[in-house]
Amino acid sequence: MADNGRRWLIVGCCVAGLVMAARVPAAGADDGLLGGVADIVTGALSIPAGAIAGTLNGPPILGTVTGTLLGALNTLSLTSRGVLRLAGAVVPLVARLAPLLPVFL
Numbered sequence: 001m002a003d004n005g006r007r008w009l010i011v012g013c014c015v016a017g018l019v020m021a022a023r024v025p026a027a028g029a030d031d032g033l034l035g036g037v038a039d040i041v042t043g044a045l046s047i048p049a050g051a052i053a054g055t056l057n058g059p060p061i062l063g064t065v066t067g068t069l070l071g072a073l074n075t076l077s078l079t080s081r082g083v084l085r086l087a088g089a090v091v092p093l094v095a096r097l098a099p100l101l102p103v104f105l
Helices: 002-023 032-044 046-057 062-104
Strands: none
Touching (some): 032 062
16 A cells, blocks of 8 residues: 555655646747747647637537638737847858858859
8 A cells, every 4th residue: 555655756756846847937948049949830720729729629510610710810929029039140150151152152
């Protein structure tokens, strides 16, 4: 009996550690090229995720439609944010590399 309780305690601590580790943001994931690419990929997956969430959490048909519409809005906002973040990260790189361009042409 005590061995079973100890096992559940260890499993619970492992799950809590994984949940806490998942909430910690990565160091450079919020800025630069990786953040923009992550926003674009997340935006592309927002419609199916919204449809699934609406289907599982809402009324049968209305939940699916609502989830799809909210996913489409998330897709629009995340993709536009990702494009703007990519543009903001690329402009300084282009400014640094522009003087080297005539050398290679």
